Amino acid sequence: xxxxxxxxxxxxxxxxxxxxxxxxxxxxxxxxxxxxxxxxxxxxxxxxxxxxxxxxxxxxxxxxxxxxxxxxxxxxxxxxxxxxxxxxxxxxxxxxxxxxxxxxxxxxxxxxxxxxxxxxxxxxxxxxxxxxxxxxxxxxxxxxxxxxxxxxxxxxxxxxxxxxxxxxxxxxxxxxxxxxxxxxxxxxxxxxxxxxxxxxxxxxxxxxxxxxxxxxxxxxxxxxxxxxxxxxxxxxxxxxxxxxxxxxxxxxxxxxxxxxxxxxxxxxxxxx
Amino acid sequence: xxxxxxxxxxxxxxxxxxxxxxxxxxxxxxxxxxxxxxxxxxxxxxxxxxxxxxxxxxxxxxxxxxxxxxxxxxxxxxxxxxxxxxxxxxxxxxxxxxxxxxxxxxxxxxxxxxxxxxxxxxxxxxxxxxxxxxxxxxxxxxxxxxxxxxxxxxxxxxxxxxxxxxxxxxxxxxxxxxxxxxxxxxxxxxxxxxxxxxxxxxxxxxxxxxxxxxxxxxxxxxxxxxxxxxxxxxxxxxxxxxxxxxxxxxxxxxxxxxxxxxxxxxxxxxxxxxxxxxxxxxxxxxxxxxxxxxxxxxxxxxxxxxxxxxxxxxxxxxxxxxxxxxxxxxxxxxxxxxxxxxxxxxxxxxxxxxxxxxxxxxxxxxxxxxxxxxxxxxxxxxxxxxxxxxxxxxxxxxxxxxxxxxxxxxxxxxxxxxxxxxxxxxxxxxxxxxxxxxxxxxxxxxxxxxxxxxxxxxxxxxxxxxxxxxxxxxxxxxxxxxxxxxxxxxxxxxxxxxxxxxxxxxxxxxxxxxxxxxxxxxxxxxxxxxxxxxxxxxxxxxxxxxxxxxxxxxxxxxxxxxxxxxxxxxxxxxxxxx
Numbered sequence: 001x002x003x004x005x006x007x008x009x010x011x012x013x014x015x016x017x018x019x020x021x022x023x024x025x026x027x028x029x030x031x032x033x034x035x036x037x038x039x040x041x042x043x044x045x046x047x048x049x050x051x052x053x054x055x056x057x058x059x060x061x062x063x064x065x066x067x068x069x070x071x072x073x074x075x076x077x078x079x080x081x082x083x084x085x086x087x088x089x090x091x092x093x094x095x096x097x098x099x100x101x102x103x104x105x106x107x108x109x110x111x112x113x114x115x116x117x118x119x120x121x122x123x124x125x126x127x128x129x130x131x132x133x134x135x136x137x138x139x140x141x142x143x144x145x146x147x148x149x150x151x152x153x154x155x156x157x158x159x160x161x162x163x164x165x166x167x168x169x170x171x172x173x174x175x176x177x178x179x180x181x182x183x184x185x186x187x188x189x190x191x192x193x194x195x196x197x198x199x200x201x202x203x204x205x206x207x208x209x210x211x212x213x214x215x216x217x218x219x220x221x222x223x224x225x226x227x228x229x230x231x232x233x234x235x236x237x238x239x240x241x242x243x244x245x246x247x248x249x250x251x252x253x254x255x256x257x258x259x260x261x262x263x264x265x266x267x268x269x270x271x272x
Numbered sequence: 273x274x275x276x277x278x279x280x281x282x283x284x285x286x287x288x289x290x291x292x293x294x295x296x297x298x299x300x301x302x303x304x305x306x307x308x309x310x311x312x313x314x315x316x317x318x319x320x321x322x323x324x325x326x327x328x329x330x331x332x333x334x335x336x337x338x339x340x341x342x343x344x345x346x347x348x349x350x351x352x353x354x355x356x357x358x359x360x361x362x363x364x365x366x367x368x369x370x371x372x373x374x375x376x377x378x379x380x381x382x383x384x385x386x387x388x389x390x391x392x393x394x395x396x397x398x399x400x401x402x403x404x405x406x407x408x409x410x411x412x413x414x415x416x417x418x419x420x421x422x423x424x425x426x427x428x429x430x431x432x433x434x435x436x437x438x439x440x441x442x443x444x445x446x447x448x449x450x451x452x453x454x455x456x457x458x459x460x461x462x463x464x465x466x467x468x469x470x471x472x473x474x475x476x477x478x479x480x481x482x483x484x485x486x487x488x489x490x491x492x493x494x495x496x497x498x499x500x501x502x503x504x505x506x507x508x509x510x511x512x513x514x515x516x517x518x519x520x521x522x523x524x525x526x527x528x529x530x531x532x533x534x535x536x537x538x539x540x541x542x543x544x545x546x547x548x549x550x551x552x553x554x555x556x557x558x559x560x561x562x563x564x565x566x567x568x569x570x571x572x573x574x575x576x577x578x579x580x581x582x583x584x585x586x587x588x589x590x591x592x593x594x595x596x597x598x599x600x601x602x603x604x605x606x607x608x609x610x611x612x613x614x615x616x617x618x619x620x621x622x623x624x625x626x627x628x629x630x631x632x633x634x635x636x637x638x639x640x641x642x643x644x645x646x647x648x649x650x651x652x653x654x655x656x657x658x659x660x661x662x663x664x665x666x667x668x669x670x671x672x673x674x675x676x677x678x679x680x681x682x683x684x685x686x687x688x689x690x691x692x693x694x695x696x697x698x699x700x701x702x703x704x705x706x707x708x709x710x711x712x713x714x715x716x717x718x719x720x721x722x723x724x725x726x727x728x729x730x731x732x733x734x735x736x737x738x739x740x741x742x743x744x745x746x747x748x749x750x751x752x753x754x755x756x757x758x759x760x761x762x763x764x765x766x767x768x769x770x771x772x773x774x775x776x777x778x779x780x781x782x783x784x785x786x787x788x789x790x791x792x793x794x795x796x797x798x799x800x801x802x803x804x805x806x807x808x809x810x811x812x813x814x815x816x817x818x819x820x821x822x823x824x825x826x827x828x829x830x831x832x833x834x835x836x837x838x839x840x841x842x843x844x845x846x847x848x849x850x
Contacts, residue, residue: 065708091710105701108694116698120710122691126719129690130683136690143691184710 015043024073033059048223051241066090092120096186098177106166114147117183150179283350286326290355297375301786306460307433323348327408348405356394421474428473518667526666528782533673539758539770540680541727547765549720550700552614555621559725561747563732566590568643568742598725629744642743669738763809
């Protein structure tokens with residue numbers, strides 16, 4: 001694990017900042033889910049957000065992907081202000097995500113799920129489809145071919161392509177969700193607890209896979225994860241949230257040694 | 273013991289169903305409609321069928337064959353006994369009280385007791401119940417081939433007798449008097465004819481699957497050139513059948529076909545909104561009404577616009593105008609989901625009707641009087657098609673309608689397997705995720721409404737010119753419900769399903785005129801039963817069928833090859849094309 005993270009650390013140093021969050025605050029009625037969060041993701045890095053349950057990690061994710069809009073503060077993706085964009089606009093700019101509780105298009109086929117992911121990178125309008133205007137057949141074939149490639153990349157057999165997504169085993173559903181996200185050719189991939197519910201072996205494979213994705217697809221990855229092994233193994237930088245606030249930030253080694261982090265995690269357990 | 277309790281419960285349900293059918297008058301209405309003249313009427317069949325279904329239900333439970341058959345017979349016997357008891361109870365009532373149950377008149381009571389004295393009649397009911405329960409119970413036990421043969425045979429006999437008013441005159445037209453004499457006496461089949469019809473239908477039912485499999489196998493093995501030829505030949509055969517249908521069926525049946533076609537058109541439109549995009553629209557009648565009224569306004573010389581365009585000149589304006597109305601209705605409901613959307617669209621449907629009816633707008637829409645003297649579709653009353661001769665009457669509407677249905681089905685089919693169709697499906701499955709995956713929810717919802725409106729208005733336009741008048745009363749909520757029932761019966765998202773649904777729900781009731789009174793009752797029952805027993809519909813979409821009957825599906829039977837509407841995806845999926 002450690003060896004891999006050393007290898008992967010190299011490309012993170014150049015390329016500047018891909019995503020920048022400036023004092024992002026999100027308030028639901030009385031509850032402050034995120035308070036004044038400043039947060040940077042360097043290009044081609046793997047960054048993790050950790051924190052106890054209810055710390056505001058997923059809320060932050062939802063703001064980056066446009067599902068929520070911050071109460072105050074701003075979010076900049078590659079120089080573009082995405083603070084108040086709709087989710088489909090954010091997706092078009094290259095942010096793709098997976099969900100903590102897998103959310104596939106259950107009653108569509110495996111292949112169709114990935115093909116929907118390709119939506120933002122294709123243009124075919126309804127009238128073009130009805131009249132088979134020039135190019136539409138080629139575009140459809142390209143979408144399908146790319147989708148098959150992605151299924152292969154995430155390790156799904158071609159023979160399941162026509163099965164319904166909901167009939168896949170759990171681990172394959174997670175993979176399919178990743179394939180769907182990758183289909184939009186994202187620059188930033190948000191993974192919400194990608195190893196949740198997996199056994200140690202599956203978890204190890206997923207961890208390796210995340211590293212491979214960054215190397216092979218030049219991705220930048222933001223990760224929410226509970227499994228400390230995964231977090232420490234794969235990420236260059238870690239941000240720790242607690243009660244909606246950022247309490248620490250740094251390399252895995254720094255975070256491991258940080259007394260506030262230990263308190264947030266262990267202190268809670270001690271009092272419980 | 274537990275099993276016996278279930279048999280008693282099943283018997284009670286069966287008896288209640290029988291008494292209910294009798295009580296609402298269905299049995300009485302069909303008591304004289306002969307299936308096999310002198311032996312079996314449709315009313316009798318309706319009384320007997322529940323007994324068999326009860327037995328069938330019992331035999332689907334686990335257990336040894338003997339046990340299942342016994343329980344089936346027990347359920348049937350209990351059903352017959354409780355039914356007979358119910359009938360005897362009514363008989364025992366004093367005449368004044370019995371008048372409350374208006375449908376339980378002397379005719380019906382005597383019919384229920386087979387015209388016998390109460391005692392023997394009741395015993396016969398019990399005995400027949402046991403026999404039919406046993407027969408029903410043997411259905412899951414016998415090989416599937418036998419089961420299919422039996423059911424298709426019975427269906428063939430019922431259909432042949434039901435179609436008598438249409439088959440007889442056509443046979444006479446073609447000078448086949450001997451065939452008529454062989455087949456029919458009064459409305460029903462003669463016993464020998466019934467046996468022949470049963471045997472032929474059963475044979476067809478048994479041979480259908482292997483034959484289809486064989487054709488499919490040969491088709492799959494053929495080279496691409498031959499496949500293309502085969503596809504064209506099949507298409508040509510289908511088209512020539514559809515085109516010659518009015519000649520074969522005569523005026524009245526063509527009139528029925530026009531009605532069926534109208535609902536196919538409406539169903540195709542609603543299928544896009546509900547089946548593809550998952551937007552439960554209960555006010556679809558609004559688009560139908562808008563299409564009809566726009567057409568009336570533009571074509572009728574006596575309408576308030578009084579410009580008297582021809583139908584074909586008005587059509588583009590009608591389609592564009594209706595699509596805009598679709599957007600107009602779609603916009604306010606963009607944020608609503610599921611039940612809320614259904615309620616609001618239901619309201620819109622009613623609003624449309626009330627607006628067309630209102631006195632305030634009467635100067636434009638004519639209020640209760642509606643709009644009259646709409647020219648027919650060609651403007652001349654008849655036209656000539658090469659080879660078919662002069663086309664007039666309902667057939668004059670039939671051909672343009674078929675063309676419209678073809679266009680609508682084509683559009684629906686192309687969209688289904690497109691980027692647009694996938695975006696709609698994704699939206700149906702999970703709106704939030706679809707949006708986060710890059711689907712512009714607003715645009716695609718509006719597109720679905722506009723598309724549904726454009727297809728629905730075609731139906732309205734045809735309807736207006738067919739009747740040559742429009743009245744607000746026609747466009748009530750029942751139309752919306754009926755179209756939805758058509759879509760559900762066939763299978764949501766399935767194009768052949770719409771055709772099937774319309775034939776079954778619109779066509780059949782027209783053939784059985786005694787039925788008219790009970791149409792809504794039966795629609796309600798059918799939709800409920802479908803939702804419980806076969807939610808994917810009778811002619812389901814391939815993926816939908818897989819989703820709902822995963823476990824009981826025969827292994828991989830006809831997954832790709834059986835898709836009747838689209839042989840293409842498998843072709844494009846094959847690497848040879850890439």
